Amino acid sequence: MPETDWTYVTRDFEVVTGEAARPLVEKTNDRRYLTRDGGIHTVSVDRWKLAQDAERHHWLGLRPHLTEDRNTDHAFMYDRYSAIHNQTFENAIELGCGPFTNVAVLAQRCTVKRLSLLDPLIEDYVKHPNCLYRDGALRLQSGARLPIAERFALPIEQFQPPVKYDLVVMLNVIEHCYNVPVIFRKIWDMLTPGGVILFHDRYYDHARVMAEAEMVYHTARPLKVDRGLMNGFIKCFNSIFFRTILTRSEAARSAPRDQVYFVGRKPDAA
Numbered sequence: 448m449p450e451t452d453w454t455y456v457t458r459d460f461e462v463v464t465g466e467a468a469r470p471l472v473e474k475t476n477d478r479r480y481l482t483r484d485g486g487i488h489t490v491s492v493d494r495w496k497l498a499q500d501a502e503r504h505h506w507l508g509l510r511p512h513l514t515e516d517r518n519t520d521h522a523f524m525y526d527r528y529s530a531i532h533n534q535t536f537e538n539a540i541e542l543g544c545g546p547f548t549n550v551a552v553l554a555q556r557c558t559v560k561r562l563s564l565l566d567p568l569i570e571d572y573v574k575h576p577n578c579l580y581r582d583g584a585l586r587l588q589s590g591a592r593l594p595i596a597e598r599f600a601l602p603i604e605q606f607q608p609p610v611k612y613d614l615v616v617m618l619n620v621i622e623h624c625y626n627v628p629v630i631f632r633k634i635w636d637m638l639t640p641g642g643v644i645l646f647h648d649r650y651y652d653h654a655r656v657m658a659e660a661e662m663v664y665h666t667a668r669p670l671k672v673d674r675g676l677m678n679g680f681i682k683c684f685n686s687i688f689f690r691t692i693l694t695r696s697e698a699a700r701s702a703p704r705d706q707v708y709f710v711g712r713k714p715d716a717a
């Protein structure tokens with residue numbers, strides 16, 4: 448495994464590395480949340496709120512000029528969402544949608560009849576100058592507009608879905624949450640039998656998380672979930688698309704990381 452360097456990412460997303468980072472990480476780290484073999488999949492709500500404060504600051508304070516969050520890259524990694532091409536979904540929801548969403552890209556490949564969006568920061572994001580759903584409809588990349596049925600300003604862990612969904616989209620969210628076992632249960636329950644999940648995130652392994660828990664602290668990313676836990680979730684579905692890729696992270700000195708792109712269908716009998 449590549450060596451981990453001391454790394455501390457501040458609320459302003461400044462990356463401090465090496466000996467300068469060491470006292471910072473020794474003072475503030477997420478080591479106490481490390482599990483026996485599942486990485487870090489649960490943190491306190493207070494730790495999560497710190498991360499959400501940084502996330503809000505990132506989009507509204509530091510990066511109001513941005514127009515997307517790697518949403519086009521995700522489409523590319525998903526082969527332009529070929530797995531759901533031409534399908535029709537009655538009730539879709541994007542969880543942890545951010546200011547731009549991934550539905551704005553994928554809804555050009557399929558038909559979404561009713562769309563809901565959930566993000567704890569959603570009522571802040573509508574103030575982002577480039578938010579794609581500021582006026583009650585989502586502006587797709589094509590320019591078409593998709594009305595938003597419901598906006599939920601809360602974490603998935605607290606979500607009580609008013610309906611079942613036949614499409615759940617959750618890309619690049621898990622690291623920002625506070626209780627992954629609860630989230631996996633919620634997603635399973637909110638899907639209709641035959642419903643489709645699109646799930647993408649970093650694909651950690653526990654040994655790496657253990658090393659990083661000692662030496663790396665990222666204010667905005669409290670969780671690092673072991674791939675075994677993710678695989679346990681993914682295995683419950685009939686797999687339609689599964690791809691892992693290796694990327695370099697933003698900190699040049701940090702090691703390459705695996706990412707997973709998954710599309711699955713909840714079995715009809717479930």
Ligand SMILES: C[S@@+](CC[C@H](N)C(=O)[O-])C[C@H]1O[C@@H](n2cnc3c(N)ncnc32)[C@H](O)[C@@H]1O
Binds near residue numbers: 517542545
């Ligand atoms: C890196 S952004 C990704 C946004 C979007 N999924 C995208 O790909 O453009 C992560 C998002 O997860 C949201 N988030 C954090 N904790 C969450 C939780 N417990 N439930 C749902 N969303 C959460 C954050 O507010 C943030 O908007």
